[in-house]
Amino acid sequence: MNSSLLLSAATFIYALASVFYIGSFSFKKQTFARLGFWVIVIGLVANTGGILLRWVESYHMGYGHAPFSNMYESLVFFSWTIAALYVFVELKYKESIIGVFVSPLIFLSIAYASFDPSITSKITPLIPALKSNWLIAHVITCFLGYAGFALAFGFSFMYFIKPKDPGTKSLFAKLPDWDTIDELTYQMIVFGFLFLTIGIITGAVWANSAWGKYWSWDPKETWSLITWFIYAIFLHLRLMRGWYGKDLAIVSIIGFLGVLFTYFGVNFLLSGLHSYG
Amino acid sequence: MKQKDSFADQIWTFFASVKLTVYTLVLLAATSIIGTVILQNGSPEAYIRLYGPGLYNMIQVLDLDKMYQAWWFLLLMVVLCVNIVVCSIDRLSATWKIIFPKSILVNPRRFEKAKNRQQFDSHLPMDRVARHAKQVLAGRAGKVIEKTDDAGLILYAEKGRWSRLGVYVVHASVLMLLAGALIGSALGFKANLRLDEGQTADTVFDSHTRLPIKLPFTVRCNDFQVKFYDTGAPDEFKSSLTILENNQESFTEDILVNHPLRYKGINIFQASYGASTPDEALFEITDSETGTIETHTIKKGGVVSLSAGAGNFIFEGFVPHYDFNGHNLGGAFIGRLDTTNGRNVQIILPTKFPTFDKMRKGRFTVEVKSWDQAYYTGLQVTKDPGVPFVYTGFLLMIIGCWVTFFVSHQSVCIGLEQVGSGSTRVWVAGRANRNVQSTNLTVKKLVKELKGVSGK
Numbered sequence: 001m002n003s004s005l006l007l008s009a010a011t012f013i014y015a016l017a018s019v020f021y022i023g024s025f026s027f028k029k030q031t032f033a034r035l036g037f038w039v040i041v042i043g044l045v046a047n048t049g050g051i052l053l054r055w056v057e058s059y060h061m062g063y064g065h066a067p068f069s070n071m072y073e074s075l076v077f078f079s080w081t082i083a084a085l086y087v088f089v090e091l092k093y094k095e096s097i098i099g100v101f102v103s104p105l106i107f108l109s110i111a112y113a114s115f116d117p118s119i120t121s122k123i124t125p126l127i128p129a130l131k132s133n134w135l136i137a138h139v140i141t142c143f144l145g146y147a148g149f150a151l152a153f154g155f156s157f158m159y160f161i162k163p164k165d166p167g168t169k170s171l172f173a174k175l176p177d178w179d180t181i182d183e184l185t186y187q188m189i190v191f192g193f194l195f196l197t198i199g200i201i202t203g204a205v206w207a208n209s210a211w212g213k214y215w216s217w218d219p220k221e222t223w224s225l226i227t228w229f230i231y232a233i234f235l236h237l238r239l240m241r242g243w244y245g246k247d248l249a250i251v252s253i254i255g256f257l258g259v260l261f262t263y264f265g266v267n268f269l270l271s272g273l274h275s276y277g
Numbered sequence: 278m279k280q281k282d283s284f285a286d287q288i289w290t291f292f293a294s295v296k297l298t299v300y301t302l303v304l305l306a307a308t309s310i311i312g313t314v315i316l317q318n319g320s321p322e323a324y325i326r327l328y329g330p331g332l333y334n335m336i337q338v339l340d341l342d343k344m345y346q347a348w349w350f351l352l353l354m355v356v357l358c359v360n361i362v363v364c365s366i367d368r369l370s371a372t373w374k375i376i377f378p379k380s381i382l383v384n385p386r387r388f389e390k391a392k393n394r395q396q397f398d399s400h401l402p403m404d405r406v407a408r409h410a411k412q413v414l415a416g417r418a419g420k421v422i423e424k425t426d427d428a429g430l431i432l433y434a435e436k437g438r439w440s441r442l443g444v445y446v447v448h449a450s451v452l453m454l455l456a457g458a459l460i461g462s463a464l465g466f467k468a469n470l471r472l473d474e475g476q477t478a479d480t481v482f483d484s485h486t487r488l489p490i491k492l493p494f495t496v497r498c499n500d501f502q503v504k505f506y507d508t509g510a511p512d513e514f515k516s517s518l519t520i521l522e523n524n525q526e527s528f529t530e531d532i533l534v535n536h537p538l539r540y541k542g543i544n545i546f547q548a549s550y551g552a553s554t555p556d557e558a559l560f561e562i563t564d565s566e567t568g569t570i571e572t573h574t575i576k577k578g579g580v581v582s583l584s585a586g587a588g589n590f591i592f593e594g595f596v597p598h599y600d601f602n603g604h605n606l607g608g609a610f611i612g613r614l615d616t617t618n619g620r621n622v623q624i625i626l627p628t629k630f631p632t633f634d635k636m637r638k639g640r641f642t643v644e645v646k647s648w649d650q651a652y653y654t655g656l657q658v659t660k661d662p663g664v665p666f667v668y669t670g671f672l673l674m675i676i677g678c679w680v681t682f683f684v685s686h687q688s689v690c691i692g693l694e695q696v697g698s699g700s701t702r703v704w705v706a707g708r709a710n711r712n713v714q715s716t717n718l719t720v721k722k723l724v725k726e727l728k729g730v731s732g733k
Contacts, residue, residue, distance in 0.1 A: 063506075125506040128513055128534035128547075183714075190682040197678055201671045210535045212546040212659035213467065214667060215458070217345045219313040229306035233299055240295040270313055 003057055004121060006050035007076055011114050013043035014079065014107040021099040028174060033096035037087075040103060044083045047110070051080060054123065063125040068139035071267070072121045075113035077139065078263075081147035082106045085191075089151065093184065095176045101154030134206035142199030142224075146259055148192025149231070153256035155185045156249035182244055185252055193231045200224050219266045220274035227258035292363035301357045308353070312344035358455060361448045372441050383424045383433040387708065388690045393717040394706035395724045403430065403693055403701045409730040410691050410703070417719055418689040418707075429694035429702075437687055441710065443680030446673050453670035461663030466490055470545075470656040472498035473553045477521070481658045492658070493541050495521040499529065501550055501652040514547050516654040532656075542660055549655030554595045558610060558648035562590060565640055572646065583641060588616035590624075590643065599627055606630065610645050685712040689719055691727075703727060 017039040024032030054067040067073045083106045090096055113119055158181050162172045176184070203221070208214040215221060234251045237243040243251075266274070282290070291297065316323060319342060324333045340347035388394065399406050410432055415421050418434035425431070468481035468490055477497040480489045499517040506512045518538060519529040532538045538545040556577040563570050564584050573581045575592040582589050591613045599609035612624040626645045627633050634643050689707040696702045705723050707716040 125508065125510055125512065128511060131513075131533075132535040194675075194678050194682060198675055201675065204671070205668070206535075208664065209537060210546070211548070212537065212544050212657050212661075214661075214664065217312060217317070222309050222313050226306045226309050229302050229309070233302045233306070236295055236299055236302070241299070266313075 001053070003050045003054035006046050006053060007110065008114060010043050010046035010050055010079070011107070011110045013039060013046055014083070014103065014110060017043055017099075018103040018107045021097075021103045025097060025100045025171070025174075028171070030096070030174075033099060036099055036103060037090055037096055040083055040099070040106070041087060043106070044080070044087060047076070047080045047083060051076060058123050061123055063123065065126045065130075066136050066139075067123075068135060069126055069130055070124065071119050072113050074139070074143070075109050075119070077143055078146060078150075079106050079110035079113075081143045082109065082150050085144070085147045085151055085188075089184070089188075093180070095180065095184075097174050098155060098158075098176065098184070101157050102151055105150050105154060129210055132206055132210065134202055134209070138199060138202040138206055141195050141202055145192045145194075145196030145199050146263065148188045148190075148195060149227075149252075149256050149259045152185050152188035152192060152252050155181055155188065156252040156256075159246045159249040178245070182248075185249065186238060189231055189234055189252060189255070193228075193235065196224070196228055196231070200228060218274060219270040220262065223258070223262040223266050227255060227262050230255040230258050289363065289367075292359050293367040295364070297356070297360050298364070301353060301360060305353050305357070308344070308350060311341060315341050315344070317345075318343055354455060358452060361451060365445055365448055369445060372445070376438050376441055381422060381433075381435070383422055383431060383690070385424075385426070385428075385431050385433075385690055385692055388692075388706035391706040391708055393713075393720045394704060395720065396702065396704040397724070397728060398696060399701045399703055399727070400699065401701060401730075402699045403695045406701045406703060406727070406730070407432070407693055410693065410727060413723060413726045413730075414689065414691060417723055418687065429692060432691040432693070433688065435686070435688035437684050440680050440684035440686055443677050443682075443684065446677030447681055448677075450670045450673035450677055453673060454667055457663035457666030457668075457670055459663070460666060461661040465661035465663060466659065468658045469548070470496075470658050471653050472496070472516075472656065473653045474498055474501055474651050476653075492543060494527070494543075496545065496656075497521060498654050501654040503550060503652070514550055514654075516547055516550075516656070518545065542662065544659045544661075546657040546659070547654070548657040551653055551655065552597075552608065553651045553653040554597065555610075555648045555650065556595070558592065559646045560590070560592065560612070561644045561646050563642045563644070565642065583614075583616075586617065587641070588614065590614055590641075599625060601625070601627075606633075610648075612643060614639070614641055614643070616641075683712070685709045685715070687716045687719065689716070689723065691723070 017036045020032045020036030020039055024030065024036060051067055054073070058065055058067065068077060082102065086099065086102045086106065090099065113121070158175055162175050162181075163170065167173065175181075200221075203224075204214040207216070207221075230251065234248065234255060237251060238248055315336065316327060319327075321333070324336060324342065328336065336342050339349070344350060407430055411421050411423075414432055414434050419436040420434060422433045423430065424433065466483050467485075468483050470478060470481045472478060475498065477495050479492050479495040481492060482489055497519045499519055501517075502513075502515045504512040504515075513533060515531055515533050517529060517531050520527045520538075520540060530538050532545060532547050534547045537547070557574065559572060559574050560581075561570060561572045562581075562583065564587070567585060569584045571584060573590075575581060575590075577592055577594050580589050580591045593611045593613055595608065595610055597608050599606045599611075606625075606627040606629060608628045610626040610628070612626065614620075614622045614624055616622075622637070622639060624634055624637075624643050626643060628645070631644055687707060687709040689705070692704045694702045705720050705727070707720045709716040
């Protein structure tokens with residue numbers, strides 16, 4: 001048993017969960033969604049095991065570092081945070097159908113890590129800049145933030161497919177009511193915003209101890225700030241200007257595009273200090 | 278008719294609007310993109326090469342080459358700050374009255390429309406239900422206020438009134454951060470310092486202005502070490518630094534990436550390193566006619582005589598980049614052969630190609646066998662008196678966000694009314710300024726406990 005095997009297993013388990021959820025949506029069978037939930041839980045267990053095992057393996061290789069040091073490891077962890085947050089949300093809100101919009105994201109992230117040939121899954125030693133206790137705090141908080149926004153994105157999506165007044169027979173009848181969708185999206189963004197804030201702050205404190213500057217307008221920093229601005233706009237529009245529904249969902253989707261660009265775009269298109277994931 | 282607002286009032290209203298906040302944030306977000314796309318702090322040549330002279334003019338006019346310090350970008354930040362201050366003043370007095378009321382008014386009518394309102398009848402007399410209700414309410418929702426009205430008894434409890442201040446803390450933290458940044462840019466500096474092993478310095482040069490800055494102490498690099506993993510990737514850079522004051526050694530400390538030295542408000546960071554120029558090496562000179570091989574350790578500028586009195590070899594120095602027919606061969610030792618027949622030949626000995634001189638096919642072949650590789654350490658020296666303000670701002674922002682989003686002002690009300698003899702009608706309802714979910718839960722639990730007591 002090694003971490004790669006466990007993580008590949010997690011990939012396929014998440015794929016199966018997506019199939020169940022989508023099946024539940026298409027055929028209006030609640031049972032499929034219940035199955036999907038438990039499959040996600042199993043995937044989460046495999047995902048957790050894979051990450052922990054990889055941590056142990058890095059010690060056996062003599063490098064000994066938390067598995068948050070490159071694109072592969074961050075994508076695997078991204079899947080983990082979305083899955084963990086989703087399991088929590090489904091347990092709390094008892095709405096299982098919303099997994100349709102989240103389970104594919106969980107699968108896509110870990111699948112991208114495994115199948116893109118340019119992303120290596122090799123365990124590599126830490127470069128000097130990453131050798132810091134801030135690594136774990138920074139990565140965990142940032143990705144919890146990203147996960148909150150990913151879920152919000154999935155939920156916002158419902159505004160664009162659910163008809164205003166779905167009849168009881170329609171495909172969309174089982175979707176949560178508008179108030180619940182609104183509440184879910186908002187709660188996820190609030191969660192994401194708090195953790196993105198902490199993530200940016202831990203990054204700044206770390207940068208100050210590594211390079212002597214807490215903020216240097218590096219593209220990664222700037223884009224995370226842009227994302228933070230977008231969600232700050234979201235919060236002001238909702239809380240102070242009374243926006244809701246589709247209009248607000250558009251802001252949430254723009255925000256998630258900001259997240260994606262901060263995460264991938266900056267690494268692939270722009271150069272900077274933050275080239276490891 | 279309402280009197281027309283004075284000009285000052287209009288300005289106040291303008292800066293007190295959340296619309297302005299949203300527009301400013303949109304502008305900040307949108308313009309911030311520019312600096313990640315257009316090269317920052319480059320040389321004029323670089324801009325002309327990348328964008329052409331026409332666009333470069335525009336870049337210069339709008340300061341897009343140092344966008345985050347440009348006047349219009351700073352102006353946006355100032356607008357945001359004024360907006361925050363005016364908004365806070367505008368709303369704080371109302372919030373203050375809510376947070377610190379002269380007396381808490383209990384108005385059961387405010388709970389009539391609450392979605393979580395539940396009602397049931399208990400077969401216990403009212404005073405017994407009231408006793409239990411007070412107990413469970415105090416346990417779940419805080420200090421209980423009692424009120425008797427014409428309908429019966431009203432029990433009220435609330436918590437988290439102060440949480441309404443959270444949002445002001447967040448906004449104050451933004452001001453604190455920007456104040457810290459301002460202090461840092463006015464009173465701080467960032468400089469680079471290159472020290473060879475053994476070298477000392479008490480002056481650094483600002484990385485933007487290139488002006489010299491005198492440090493309150495002298496720093497010496499005793500030793501620099503670099504470690505690599507088996508893969509060839511760098512593992513650790515380490516400089517041993519000694520701080521000297523009044524020509525006395527104060528202390529010695531090792532610095533690594535992520536482990537800077539901080540002393541007297543000055544921070545010294547390990548930033549980079551490089552090979553310093555060697556000034557001594559072991560040379561091997563082969564005479565192809567006689568087959569004799571001689572080795573000499575020669576200092577820079579040193580001269581040795583060749584075998585059989587054929588002439589001299591002079592070690593002239595080391596160049597970091599040797600250009601050979603347009604190819605950069607990297608670091609190379611440079612020497613000269615002075616043979617007695619009057620011919621001078623320049624000898625090039627690139628460190629990457631030890632047998633390079635054989636290609637010359639002369640009588641004497643020179644090769645560098647070994648040399649002591651010394652390093653220089655690249656240090657970043659900074660001073661930023663704004664950091665304590667910025668860190669306070671960070672802390673306030675996290676606390677403020679937590680309070681704003683996850684703590685709410687909740688109030689719960691229980692109404693008791695005598696119905697018939699020995700029976701009581703009970704209603705429970707709760708309100709919150711946000712996170713109503715958790716209030717709903719409190720109401721549910723209260724109802725469950727009250728019903729439990731009533732033996733239902």
